[in-house]
Each structure stands twice: as structure tokens, then as C-alpha cells.
Amino acid sequence: MDFDPGVLNSEEKVIYGLRSLYEKFGYSQYRMSRFEEYDLYVRNKDFLISDNVITFTDTDGKLMALKPDVTLSIVRASRDEPDSPLKLYYDENVFRVSGRSRRFREITQTGLEYLGEIDDYVVSEVLQLACRSLRTISRNSILDISDLDIVRTAVEELGLKDDLTATILKYLGQKNVHEIENVCSSAGASESDIRRLTDLIRISGDPDKAISILKQGGYSGAAVKHLETLVSLLRQNGFYDMVRIDFSVVNDMNYYNGTVFKGYVAGIPSGILSGGRYDRLMKKMGKRAGAIGFAVYLDLLSQATSAKDDYDVDVLLLYDRSSSPEDISNAVRTLTESGLSVSAQKNADTRIRYRKRAVLKGSEAVFDDTVC
Amino acid sequence: MTQYVNIALPKGRLGEKVYSLFAEAGFECPSILEENRKLIFENPGRGVRYFWVKPSDVAVYVERGAADIGVCGKDILLESSPEVYELLDLKTGKCRMAVASRKDFREDHRRPLRVATKFVNIAQDYYSSIGREIDIIELNGSIEIAPILGLSDVIVDIVETGTTLRENDLVETEKIMDISARLISNKSSYEFKKEKIEQITNSVGLLVSNRK
Numbered sequence: 001m002d003f004d005p006g007v008l009n010s011e012e013k014v015i016y017g018l019r020s021l022y023e024k025f026g027y028s029q030y031r032m033s034r035f036e037e038y039d040l041y042v043r044n045k046d047f048l049i050s051d052n053v054i055t056f057t058d059t060d061g062k063l064m065a066l067k068p069d070v071t072l073s074i075v076r077a078s079r080d081e082p083d084s085p086l087k088l089y090y091d092e093n094v095f096r097v098s099g100r101s102r103r104f105r106e107i108t109q110t111g112l113e114y115l116g117e118i119d120d121y122v123v124s125e126v127l128q129l130a131c132r133s134l135r136t137i138s139r140n141s142i143l144d145i146s147d148l149d150i151v152r153t154a155v156e157e158l159g160l161k162d163d164l165t166a167t168i169l170k171y172l173g174q175k176n177v178h179e180i181e182n183v184c185s186s187a188g189a190s191e192s193d194i195r196r197l198t199d200l201i202r203i204s205g206d207p208d209k210a211i212s213i214l215k216q217g218g219y220s221g222a223a224v225k226h227l228e229t230l231v232s233l234l235r236q237n238g239f240y241d242m243v244r245i246d247f248s249v250v251n252d253m254n255y256y257n258g259t260v261f262k263g264y265v266a267g268i269p270s271g272i273l274s275g276g277r278y279d280r281l282m283k284k285m286g287k288r289a290g291a292i293g294f295a296v297y298l299d300l301l302s303q304a305t306s307a308k309d310d311y312d313v314d315v316l317l318l319y320d321r322s323s324s325p326e327d328i329s330n331a332v333r334t335l336t337e338s339g340l341s342v343s344a345q346k347n348a349d350t351r352i353r354y355r356k357r358a359v360l361k362g363s364e365a366v367f368d369d370t371v372c
Numbered sequence: 373m374t375q376y377v378n379i380a381l382p383k384g385r386l387g388e389k390v391y392s393l394f395a396e397a398g399f400e401c402p403s404i405l406e407e408n409r410k411l412i413f414e415n416p417g418r419g420v421r422y423f424w425v426k427p428s429d430v431a432v433y434v435e436r437g438a439a440d441i442g443v444c445g446k447d448i449l450l451e452s453s454p455e456v457y458e459l460l461d462l463k464t465g466k467c468r469m470a471v472a473s474r475k476d477f478r479e480d481h482r483r484p485l486r487v488a489t490k491f492v493n494i495a496q497d498y499y500s501s502i503g504r505e506i507d508i509i510e511l512n513g514s515i516e517i518a519p520i521l522g523l524s525d526v527i528v529d530i531v532e533t534g535t536t537l538r539e540n541d542l543v544e545t546e547k548i549m550d551i552s553a554r555l556i557s558n559k560s561s562y563e564f565k566k567e568k569i570e571q572i573t574n575s576v577g578l579l580v581s582n583r584k
Contacts, residue, residue, distance in 0.1 A: 178460065264560045
């Protein structure tokens with residue numbers, strides 16, 4: 001098939017690129033039903049980005065929901081076989097409240113999930129695919145990686161009550177050193193423990209540097225070793241430059257554990273990719289396997305500026321009543337075959353933006369020198 | 373081409389104070405001090421571009437990436453919870469969010485408390501944290517008049533010196549929280565203009581902590 005990616009808009013182009021990327025690494029597409037029993041979402045409300053769900057009553061009286069999320073459905077539908085991994089990707093429309101509008105929107109979401117036994121290689125493969133996904137969208141992109149086990153250790157050392165932990169995590173996500181200091185010191189945490197946590201916030205950037213700071217700061221053990229392995233695997237695959245260690249990436253600790261990450265693309269104001277390891281969600285839903293995955297929020301692409309081309313067509317070809325349809329058709333064919341886009345019409349329309357204007361003389365297009 | 377860091381400042385006294393802090397930290401932009409109606413000012417040498425916006429809009433500009441960083445009051449951040457980084461407490465523009473009522477007001481616990489405020493979310497969060505049922509009345513200005521005319525029992529509002537309250541025969545009954553100006557950053561800009569934003573944060577932060 002003759003395929004011209006130029007006619008796709010950026011969202012379609014990206015979806016096409018992501019699909020072929022995921023297929024290449026052995027992930028297969030997962031299609032799901034548009035509706036799901038509401039029950040599933042109620043039990044795992046905090047896992048959802050927004051807890052508003054569109055519901056309706058099915059003919060048998062069951063309360064159903066228009067799906068606000070894909071991961072939960074995939075987890076529920078998966079068979080519990082840790083030894084045979086399930087590698088899936090999806091490209092679905094989901095319905096949820098988005099942004100400040102407080103209205104439901106239909107959002108295009110693409111993502112990838114790996115359900116099974118998770119080892120260092122699997123995590124690095126998913127991180128690598130996250131990097132590749134970001135590059136498919138733009139060369140100028142960055143992946144922030146954090147490790148919730150490291151964060152958990154630092155927060156637990158403070159010895160605070162559970163309700164304060166949530167507050168601290170919120171501030172961690174805001175890189176809000178001053179509020180963490182306020183909250184922790186008024187709750188009686190020791191200065192050195194607070195310092196250890198705020199040092200984590202200040203680590204953000206170059207992975208090698210971050211790991212050496214972690215080691216100097218007395219963070220050690222499996223989590224740091226794991227991070228080191230991931231970084232070296234990413235380096236080996238040529239992604240080191242776009243990766244940063246940043247502990248302000250905090251997903252809900254009730255569902256996520258270990259590696260979590262967030263991707264940014266220059267020109268788009270919020271994170272376009274988000275993911276992590278969610279063994280805890282699996283356990284909550286009665287599965288023995290671990291899991292890791294991410295979602296790409298392609299609706300954000302429309303927020304990137306100047307997506308539209310400056311011109312509608314390359315050539316505006318004008319003909320008049322005396323022109324024969326054969327001549328027009330020949331001229332259009334000659335132009336399109338030389339790789340130009342053409343709009344043949346009788347009147348010079350002021351709304352159309354073109355690079356060059358040509359007038360049909362006989363069966364030939366004669367260009368003006370007017371360049372608009 | 374110079375890569376600019378776009379900085380949204382709140383129009384008014386606080387913004388001017390904050391600008392002089394930034395200038396002292398080495399990110400000056402002399403054209404900003406000229407008397408005119410321009411809204412955008414840049415200094416290519418320092419790579420900064422300032423613009424004045426309505427104080428309550430700063431968070432919107434930053435969250436949506438039109439500004440990379442900005443300065444706004446903690447009250448706005450709490451009221452609208454924008455998705456931004458809060459990098460510094462600038463310890464200026466200090467005031468407090470407080471509850472005030474008429475001097476002779478006695479609370480009736482048998483019915484919901486009528487609360488007039490501009491800060492609906494802050495008021496709701498506060499009263500639900502102490503388990504008090506309220507009837508919220510959203511106003512956009514001259515909040516102090518509400519209890520005087522009997523529109524509400526109390527008001528939740530920003531108190532700086534307390535003069536306005538006193539002149540209207542109101543008294544502050546509870547302090548909800550301290551408020552001050554904060555330096556915020558767009559999350560994506562932070563990644564792509566990291567070095568410059570960290571430079572600004574560190575230099576301004578140093579100044580602020582030395583002033584303490």
C-alpha cells in the first residue's frame with residue numbers, strides 16, 4: 001500500500017508509530033468492551049485518575065460504567081499465571097473528567113502492560129519502550145524515573161502517622177521542601193531524618209550523579225542497586241541522555257511499588273506518559289503475578305502549538321469555463337505525480353492558503369510568480 | 373537564539389516586591405521599571421521574560437505552560453490545586469486565612485453555619501476537617517459586608533493587618549492558615565529549562581533565607 005504519513009495528523013501518526021513499536025517487542029493488541037461493571041471501579045477508586053465515572057443501568061438491572069481506565073479491566077480479565085507473561089498494548093477511548101472543565105470527556109489513551117514475573121530485564125524493557133514511545137512523539141523528550149521503595153524507606157524513617165504520610169507524598173510531588181520541613185518538624189520528626197527526605201527532593205537530574213548522591217546519603221540496598229542496573233541497561237540502549245532520576249514522581253503507594261516514571265515532551269505543559277510497577281494492585285485483585293505498564297495520553301498532543309501547516313496546498317490551479325475536463329485532469333496528474341498537492345478550481349478562493357498559483361493554458365499549468 | 377524563562381508576576385504591590393527580589397538575585401530587567409502600559413518585558417542578557425498578570429491567574433498561566441515559573445499566593449494554590457511544582461516559600465506578602473464574625477455573634481450549633489467567602493474550597497476543607505456542617509455563600513468581593521447585613525454568620529477571608537475587619541466591627545475568631553507568596557513552576561518546563569529554573573530558585577532561595 002502506498003502510505004503517506006504526511007496526511008495523518010500528529011495524533012494518528014503517533015498511534016501508528018506506537019502500535020508498530022509495541023508489536024516489534026512482542027506485545028499484542030488488546031481490545032475491550034466499552035462497558036464494564038461499575039463494581040470494578042468502585043473497589044479500586046483510588047487507582048483511577050479521577051473518581052467520576054459515567055454509569056447507567058443495564059437491562060438486567062446491573063450498574064454498568066463507561067470505562068474510565070483500561071488497566072483495571074486488563075488485570076481483571078487476566079488469568080493468574082505468573083509463569084506465562086501477558087504482554088499487551090491497547091489503544092482505546094476512555095471517559096473521564098478532565099482538567100478544570102469538570103465535564104466528562106472522551107480521551108484517547110494508548111498504553112502497554114506486562115503481567116507476569118517481573119525481573120530487572122522486564123522493567124528495563126518497559127522503560128525502554130517508554131523512552132521509545134516519547135521519541136515517537138518528539139525528539140525533545142524526557143523520562144523521569146523514581147523508585148517508591150526508596151521513597152517509602154525515607155518516609156517511614158520519619159515515624160509519622162499514616163494520615164501525614166499522604167500529605168508528605170503530596171508535597172514530595174510538588175518538590176515542596178518548605179512545607180515538608182514545616183509538617184515534619186511540627187510532628188516531631190528528627191532534623192536528620194527530615195534532611196534525608198528533603199535531600200531526595202533535591203536529587204533530580206543526571207542518573208549517575210543521582211545514584212552517587214543516594215549512596216553518599218546512606219541509601220543502599222536492593223532498591224539503589226536495582227536503579228543502577230536499570231540506568232546501565234538504558235545507557236546500553238542509547239537512552240541515557242533522555243532519562244533523569246526524580247523522586248517527585250509519586251504514584252499512589254497503595255497500588256504501586258518499586259519503579260515509577262513519568263514522561264514529558266517539550267511544548268506540552270503536563271506529563272504525557274505515566275506508568276510504573278503495580279504489584280500491589282495485582283495482589284489486591286487476587287493475582288499472584290507482578291505487573292508493570294504505562295499509559296500515553298495522546299489527547300494532550302492537541303495542546304502542542306503550531307500543529308497546523310502554514311499552507312493548505314502547494315499549488316492552486318485555476319481553470320475557466322473553456323477548459324476541457326481532460327486538460328484539467330492531465331495538468332493535475334502531472335503536478336501530483338511530481339509530488340505537489342493541488343487544488344484545481346475555477347475561482348481564486350481567498351480562504352485557501354497556497355504556495356504557488358498556476359493558471360491552466362491549454363493542457364499546461366502556467367505558474368505565476370506570485371508566491372503568497 | 374536566547375532561551376527565555378517566562379516568569380508570570382502578580383500585578384500590584386506584591387509583584388513589585390517580588391520583582392525586586394528577582395532583580396537582586398541577578399535576574400533584573402530594567403525596562404520593567406519604565407512607566408508605561410506594556411505587559412511583557414525581557415532581558416536577553418539574563419534570559420528572562422517577565423509579564424504582569426492578574427494575581428489569581430498566575431497559577432493558570434504556569435499550569436498551562438504559558439509561563440514557565442510564576443509567583444502567587446498560597447491561598448490561590450490551595451483554592452485551585454493546580455498541577456505545578458511549589459519550589460519556594462518567598463516569605464513575602466505574608467497574611468493569614470481566617471474566620472471572622474460580628475463581635476456579638478454567638479454560634480448556633482443546631483443549624484449549619486452560613487459562611488461567606490471567595491475561597492470556597494479552603495472554607496469547605498477547613499470546616500469538614502473540624503466536622504462542622506456549613507452553608508457556603510460564594511462572593512467575589514466586599515466579603516466583610518455579608519455578616520453585617522445578615523447574609524452570613526461568618527466570613528472566611530485573607531487578613532493582613534486586620535484594619536478592614538476592625539473598621540467594620542468584625543473580629544477574627546480562628547486562624548485557618550498562614551499565607552505567603554510561593555514560587556511555582558510548570559512541570560514540563562522544569563524538565564526542559566531545568567538549569568535556568570534551578571539557578572533562579574537557588575539564588576532567590578538564598579536571598580530569602582538570608583533575610584530571615
